[in-house]
Amino acid sequence: MDQEKKQSKCNIHSNFNNNLLLFEENNIQTKICLVCAKQITENLNRLIEYDEFIHADQNYVFSSFPPLNDKNIYNTIKNLQIKKDSSIQDIFIEKISNYFTCLKKEINQKIDNLHSQVKSKLIQMQDFRQNQGDIFLDIYNEVSSKFDIQKLIKEYSQDSDQHLKEIINEKYSNIKSNTEKLQKNISEYQAIINKINLKTPIEIQSKILDLIDQIDFFEKPQKDIIENIEFEKSKSYSCSQNLQIQRIQNRQIQINQSTTNRGVSYANFILDPNQKYIFRVKLQTNSNADSFLIVGIIQEQDKDNKKLYDGICYCERGNIMTINKVVKGNNVYEGSKVNIDKEIEVRIHLAQKMIKVANYPNYENIAELENKQLILENTQYRLAVELYHIAHKIIITHLSIVQQFDEKM
Numbered sequence: 001m002d003q004e005k006k007q008s009k010c011n012i013h014s015n016f017n018n019n020l021l022l023f024e025e026n027n028i029q030t031k032i033c034l035v036c037a038k039q040i041t042e043n044l045n046r047l048i049e050y051d052e053f054i055h056a057d058q059n060y061v062f063s064s065f066p067p068l069n070d071k072n073i074y075n076t077i078k079n080l081q082i083k084k085d086s087s088i089q090d091i092f093i094e095k096i097s098n099y100f101t102c103l104k105k106e107i108n109q110k111i112d113n114l115h116s117q118v119k120s121k122l123i124q125m126q127d128f129r130q131n132q133g134d135i136f137l138d139i140y141n142e143v144s145s146k147f148d149i150q151k152l153i154k155e156y157s158q159d160s161d162q163h164l165k166e167i168i169n170e171k172y173s174n175i176k177s178n179t180e181k182l183q184k185n186i187s188e189y190q191a192i193i194n195k196i197n198l199k200t201p202i203e204i205q206s207k208i209l210d211l212i213d214q215i216d217f218f219e220k221p222q223k224d225i226i227e228n229i230e231f232e233k234s235k236s237y238s239c240s241q242n243l244q245i246q247r248i249q250n251r252q253i254q255i256n257q258s259t260t261n262r263g264v265s266y267a268n269f270i271l272d273p274n275q276k277y278i279f280r281v282k283l284q285t286n287s288n289a290d291s292f293l294i295v296g297i298i299q300e301q302d303k304d305n306k307k308l309y310d311g312i313c314y315c316e317r318g319n320i321m322t323i324n325k326v327v328k329g330n331n332v333y334e335g336s337k338v339n340i341d342k343e344i345e346v347r348i349h350l351a352q353k354m355i356k357v358a359n360y361p362n363y364e365n366i367a368e369l370e371n372k373q374l375i376l377e378n379t380q381y382r383l384a385v386e387l388y389h390i391a392h393k394i395i396i397t398h399l400s401i402v403q404q405f406d407e408k409m
């Protein structure tokens with residue numbers, strides 16, 4: 001039957017075989033010759049050779065069938081077929097390997113070029129061509145008169161003996177000038193040696209290595225962790241047990257003080273030094289202007305018995321805090337106010353000894369830890385807040401871990 005259809009001559013155009021299919025909307029022909037087809041359609045791309053269709057196997061993709069709105073799709077699928085034997089994982093591995101091979105090659109080329117440029121520049125610098133060791137020995141030999149003395153010792157006569165005494169005495173009377181002469185040469189030598197300054201190149205090296213660490217092919221979105229954490233009351237510091245901690249709308253955590261006395265509350269997890277945290281808090285009070293609200297990090301060993309404002313903190317009173325080195329704008333603390341209602345963002349990356357505070361959401365004022373050495377290595381820290389007035393309220397609005405801090409602060 002197939003053979004018959006394929007081979008059959010057109011009744012009208014006897015020189016032509018009915019070897020085409022026409023798959024046009026409302027115009028479907030499974031046995032038609034080219035001349036007939038051209039007469040009944042202008043859409044020649046809706047024609048498919050009978051043989052082509054019949055022999056299409058598992059891997060075959062037609063150039064215009066089934067009808068689609070985007071003609072590129074046929075080619076895209078054909079091109080993707082080249083990789084049909086690779087898993088997505090293989091494709092990723094290949095892409096990433098190519099990236100690293102290329103990165104290595106280009107970095108190496110760049111370094112090699114720079115290295116040879118610097119080398120040829122150095123060779124052109126005449127000043128540095130002398131052999132410093134010889135110069136020092138020449139001066140030393142001159143100052144010590146050792147060859148003259150050798151000669152006199154060997155002669156060993158009355159005259160030479162006298163002469164020797166004179167030379168040695170002269171050495172003593174010239175102690176100062178001989179010392180200075182040698183010192184002068186040594187410091188000149190050191191000055192030349194110090195002309196090669198590795199400080200900036202080493203800084204650049206560490207920046208490059210940091211940048212390489214940041215290469216990431218799969219952008220991980222920030223991970224919101226406020227849902228999964230709790231805040232706890234310090235067990236024995238002052239009146240911490242009078243704090244009230246509750247979840248409010250949008251999983252935010254509200255902490256307020258039910259008595260006018262100090263209270264510390266801390267997160268129920270230890271900060272991972274290698275993670276980058278973003279922590280936002282609303283500070284609210286209508287109490288007296290010198291009241292303080294504190295946000296910061298507290299050492300694990302201090303969390304149940306110490307105040308936070310001795311530690312690493314931002315204080316909404318301006319005076320007792322360590323995060324006070326302004327890096328943009330003015331102080332995040334805007335002067336004493338009776339009514340405080342502000343939101344601040346705290347960014348923490350302990351491995352980099354980094355803790356910063358900004359007013360949120362405009363980031364106009366940004367401050368960081370004045371003395372980064374306050375963040376100790378091999379020490380466990382928790383997020384913490386401190387408040388002491390019955391009117392005080394701290395609302396934790398956001399807590400997330402990010403892959404990279406954005407440029408806002």
Ligand SMILES: [Zn+2]
Pocket residue numbers: 010011012013016032033034035036037
């Ligand atoms: Zn025909």
